[in-house]
Amino acid sequence: MMHFGPIHKLIVFSLLFLACSPSQVDEKPSKVIVFIADGAGVEQWTLAHFANANLAVGQMPVAGLMDTRGSNHEVSASGPTATAIATGTRSFIGAVGVGPDSLPRESLLEIAHRQDWGTGLITTTSITDATPASFAAHVPSRTQRIEILKQMIDLPVNVLLGGGSRMMQVIESQDLIEIQTLIEDRYTYTEDLLELKMLSQDSTANNILGLFSPGEMAMALQGRSPSLAEMTAAGIDILERHPNGFFLLIENEGSDTYAHRNLGRDVLTAEMLHFDEAIRIALSYQEKHPETLVVVTSDHETGGISLRGDEDRNIVMEYATTSHTAALVPLFAKGPGADRLGGLKRNDQVGKILASLMDFSSD
Template sequence: MIHMLSIRKLLVVSLLASACSQGGTTPKPNKIIMLFADGAGIEQWTLAHFADENLAVRQMPVTGLVDTRGSNHQVSGSAPTATAFATGTRSVMGAIGVGPDSIPRESVLEKAHLQGWGTGLITTTTITDATPAAFAAHVPSRTQRMDILQQMVNLPVNVLLGGGSRMIEVLEEQGLKELQTLIADRYRYVDSSTELSILSQDSTTSHILGLFSPGEMPMSLRGRSPSLAEMTTAGIDILDRNPNGFFLLVENEGSDTYSHRNLDREVLVAEMLEFDDAVGIALSYFREHPETLIVVTSDHETGGITLRGDEERDIVMEYATTSHTAALVPLFAIGPGSAQLGGLKRNDEIGKILIGLLNPSSN
């Protein structure tokens, strides 16, 4: 339930940010939390809203729509769209962190790292999947999983949480001993919710690698553990120790995976509500740290969902495709700089704005 006190506090913070903006200086965040509901368009959010009218995203005053096209295609994929959000450059299908010319582009996460911020990537799929990869790696193809992992570890990203424990076996099978050693030297490794909770509360934990399933984590209805909210809490707890600030990306892949499979409404709603729980964790942190910018959006819509009525006055959900669509996706934001993100924007424009907010000389 949304408490009136919490809403008032959020509104006060938003008004203060607006006042700063009207004074001629764009407010600057020193923490950015970006949350992706992969594959979620307007209809996925409609289903979530009908299931729970107290969604956390309702507390976010800035709203907009995002054009998800790539550099040479109308219907995009996670790799080029995540690259656009991460680097401010639209790219081609399959490309990770590079432009259409295959030249690497600096991401907002990398820029944050260079400024001394902590960094984190959290997902319910493998940590080297397209969306997290685009923020910390540069390869022409999303299939280059070991190269992506190498670059994430080289940076190094402070917090890596999600699926992908099978990669540890692949490292051994392929004889990649240097990468194995680097991971062992730099990261504290966990593979259970209990271990994650313990290590995230340990003040000496600065780098953590948590892999909780061989590949994509189980669906929410089957008891995903840790939940996305639990991983988000752990990530924030660890990154908050950095006095300079942090950039954290959080992704729920289930809203995309199960839209591809055209699964039942119950499955999709559960994924959206679990994602919204993670948004709620971010907003709770924002209430105590109003210098934080929170952005909630999606890389693209999947399934071409339509919602129509029936004779019983219920909602009937139908899919038009098992693939992605060109539909605009929603964006929600709150915090310093959020006013720039409202309205109808291209995905690369969002990326440029985020990178600009990390530039001390920009207004």
């Protein structure tokens, strides 16, 4: 007899809920917050649920699964899946915001910018890493970090929070005057949590670049600061000053990084709980601002994690690989248009659905 874990049950329940609930397909959000837990599959969420039965994602009435394949591969990576979600186009390994032909595709963040919405990217790794980059830049290789940063600030993205302060040293050492001038002219720059909190309450601070570590930020178990929840709260506070709406992408990288290293259950559980606290901030905001759509998913699963039972029927977490897998990943949603994201979706379908919900010029 087959036994289903808690996350599987949540997904099945949500599919039944969708069959019985009134459609919301005609509703459109004016604020969209997308969360990506890099490398997190169903088993990673199971670990989090066993540690905390009151996860924020449990408040999200729509759940399903997402197929993460790319344009020419079955086992994907951050760039092509983030590109698929951002642009509605599947692409190749290494791609950032470009299609299989290496040509740029308009992203959700650019749709928001075109409609005079606020825009933001938040991550626990370098702000130019593949996932955030795919929403604001167009390059054939994720390694083109300086060009990615230039495109982000040239747009400009209003809120950029994460790691990557080492790039500022590279920009200075290589005398990259154009990028230095753009940052100085367009952004308030900070590397300090207290200053970020003050800036989030300063109505004159419209464009914030906050880089809080040289590269990837510390793991959750080591007291990551600022936390993803703190950056999420600050980002929302800044972006809600934009009267037309906003788009915000929030990524947790640790669930991928530490699965690549095959680290223990405590490390991955802490990363997922850390991520869930940021989701809680967004859902609290959504309760007060029902025009907000919150979406939670992943770019791919990392580690091929299995949760078998020992002789006492307790969990033993095991890895199958130090790399990515083709496993389907969870997809949760709440807010206007959320019903359209239930069931089994391809990553590019998710991107197309979000674009249709956000693009008011198509009405």
